[in-house]
Amino acid sequence: MKLLLTSVFGPYGVDDEYGRKENIMELFHNQVTREQGVFSPRMNHDSYGLHLMAENLTMPTVVLDFPSQKRFLEEVGKGYDYIGISFIVPNFLKARKMAQWVREISPETKIILGGHGTSIETIETLIPCDHVCRGEGIRFLRRLFNEEEASLSHPILYASSNKHILGIPVKPNAGMIMTGVGCSNGCRFCCTSHYFQKVYTPFFRTGKEIYDVCVRIEKKLGVREFFILDENFLKSENRARELLHEMEKNGKAYSFSVFSSAEAVTGLGIDFLQRLGVSFLWIGVESKKEVYEKNKGIDFKVLIKGLRDHGISVLASGILFLEHHDRETIHDEIGFITDLNADLVQFMQIGPLPGTRLFKEYEKQGKLRKDIPYEEWHGQHQIWFTHPHFTREESAEALRLAFASEFEANGPSFLRMADTAIRGVMATRECKAGFMKLRHEQLVERAKEFYPTLDTLWSHAPNNRSRVLAEEVRRKFDVFFGRRPVPLRMKSLAVQGLIMAEKLRCRVIYNNLRQPGTILTPYRMEEIQ
Numbered sequence: 001m002k003l004l005l006t007s008v009f010g011p012y013g014v015d016d017e018y019g020r021k022e023n024i025m026e027l028f029h030n031q032v033t034r035e036q037g038v039f040s041p042r043m044n045h046d047s048y049g050l051h052l053m054a055e056n057l058t059m060p061t062v063v064l065d066f067p068s069q070k071r072f073l074e075e076v077g078k079g080y081d082y083i084g085i086s087f088i089v090p091n092f093l094k095a096r097k098m099a100q101w102v103r104e105i106s107p108e109t110k111i112i113l114g115g116h117g118t119s120i121e122t123i124e125t126l127i128p129c130d131h132v133c134r135g136e137g138i139r140f141l142r143r144l145f146n147e148e149e150a151s152l153s154h155p156i157l158y159a160s161s162n163k164h165i166l167g168i169p170v171k172p173n174a175g176m177i178m179t180g181v182g183c184s185n186g187c188r189f190c191c192t193s194h195y196f197q198k199v200y201t202p203f204f205r206t207g208k209e210i211y212d213v214c215v216r217i218e219k220k221l222g223v224r225e226f227f228i229l230d231e232n233f234l235k236s237e238n239r240a241r242e243l244l245h246e247m248e249k250n251g252k253a254y255s256f257s258v259f260s261s262a263e264a265v266t267g268l269g270i271d272f273l274q275r276l277g278v279s280f281l282w283i284g285v286e287s288k289k290e291v292y293e294k295n296k297g298i299d300f301k302v303l304i305k306g307l308r309d310h311g312i313s314v315l316a317s318g319i320l321f322l323e324h325h326d327r328e329t330i331h332d333e334i335g336f337i338t339d340l341n342a343d344l345v346q347f348m349q350i351g352p353l354p355g356t357r358l359f360k361e362y363e364k365q366g367k368l369r370k371d372i373p374y375e376e377w378h379g380q381h382q383i384w385f386t387h388p389h390f391t392r393e394e395s396a397e398a399l400r401l402a403f404a405s406e407f408e409a410n411g412p413s414f415l416r417m418a419d420t421a422i423r424g425v426m427a428t429r430e431c432k433a434g435f436m437k438l439r440h441e442q443l444v445e446r447a448k449e450f451y452p453t454l455d456t457l458w459s460h461a462p463n464n465r466s467r468v469l470a471e472e473v474r475r476k477f478d479v480f481f482g483r484r485p486v487p488l489r490m491k492s493l494a495v496q497g498l499i500m501a502e503k504l505r506c507r508v509i510y511n512n513l514r515q516p517g518t519i520l521t522p523y524r525m526e527e528i529q
């Protein structure tokens with residue numbers, strides 16, 4: 001018996017019979033820094049959930065990520081007993097075609113559908129399959145294969161691949177840790193919260209367990225930074241405090257990138273986050289007017305400034321085309337999000353996706369556009385419902401202008417992150433003993449990574465506002481670090497050349513794409529060799 005777990009096939013971000021050019025396989029370049037051109041951080045993120053499931057089965061398994069059509073067909077021909085296809089709603093056509101290929105090439109193979117795409121009603125009748133996994137996958141597969149329940153084992157994974165900054169290829173420098181799935185907040189638009197029935201299921205219940213995973217990943221990959229894949233990591237307050245306790249006890253100053261709600265952040269406090277080693281925080285601001293329970297009483301401008309002053313980069317997420325938005329209020333919304341001056345900003349169209357309360361409300365109200373195919377349900381081009389004040393074409397242009405105006409006002413996100421880094425250094429410069437001394441040293445090392453890019457960020461600044469900010473940030477670095485050594489100057493010159501090459505690449509490559517390469521990872525396959 002053997003199992004293949006696969007993501008959908010490429011190419012990605014192109015207009016073809018299976019997808020749309022706006023649905024790019026890059027989280028940041030797709031929906032955060034999409035209008036920042038050469039300044040947009042570029043990277044891919046693997047299908048981590050497939051690896052977590054593969055790691056926690058006894059059946060020999062292969063994870064196939066970013067396959068081409070040809071590579072997928074070759075793998076199907078090897079005669080797997082089960083093939084699991086993971087997909088989201090916009091990739092419905094790709095998942096259906098992959099299932100059809102399996103039926104043609106290996107009709108004895110059982111097909112399992114998984115991922116958020118399974119929230120589509122009656123998906124069993126739309127895509128050939130034998131089983132549908134909705135919700136947490138490890139328990140589902142163990143039951144399907146009659147495997148015993150066991151403690152969770154975490155795979156050793158990098159947080160990203162194919163990473164480039166300003167055209168500079170960057171080696172993986174962070175590990176990925178999945179600490180739980182779901183969120184109890186249950187925001188009406190959130191497909192993740194609803195997919196897991198508005199319940200949080202922790203994979204690790206204690207900070208000690210997470211710390212032990214950090215140690216394992218550091219030993220194997222040599223990294224001390226980790227991206228925590230968890231919808232609201234800091235909401236589990238005791239677990240976060242236990243994690244800090246373990247780091248302090250063992251003198252390990254790991255750092256973390258996390259998702260968390262404002263209520264959780266303010267509950268723990270910014271000083272605690274800095275001590276914990278949070279270097280990056282993704283926070284849902286959502287809307288100035290439509291305030292969710294998690295955001296009540298929060299002054300986001302004060303909160304975000306405080307976080308950045310402590311060296312914590314912030315990605316603030318906002319929602320456009322809510323029911324109250326018209327041509328005037330939507331600009332007020334964009335201005336509100338922009339004025340928060342976060343390091344990065346995500347603008348997303350409100351998206352009624354299957355399984356959410358929002359979808360059910362819009363369906364009942366007759367707002368859903370039945371003539372819009374699933375491949376256009378991705379939130380980064382045109383809305384797929386009827387809005388009282390915007391056509392679909394107007395929604396696409398308003399979204400583009402939101403990103404462009406935020407970039408015009410605040411400059412490149414990478415420059416802002418450099419500013420946050422040196423602010424964190426200055427905030428901890430008096431910490432000369434104990435655990436916070438380690439944190440200061442860590443912040444200094446992080447700031448040094450930005451230093452060689454500052455001249456380039458100044459000379460290639462997109463406008464005068466950005467040039468002024470670049471000069472200010474460069475001055476802060478020079479004040480703290482002193483005279484620049486020759487190797488640093490040489491690195492700065494090299495970055496100047498790389499950004500020119502990247503500008504050329506952006507102009508000549510269709511849709512400024514960076515396609516990920518296929519990654520095949522076997523688990524226990526030696527048992528059947």
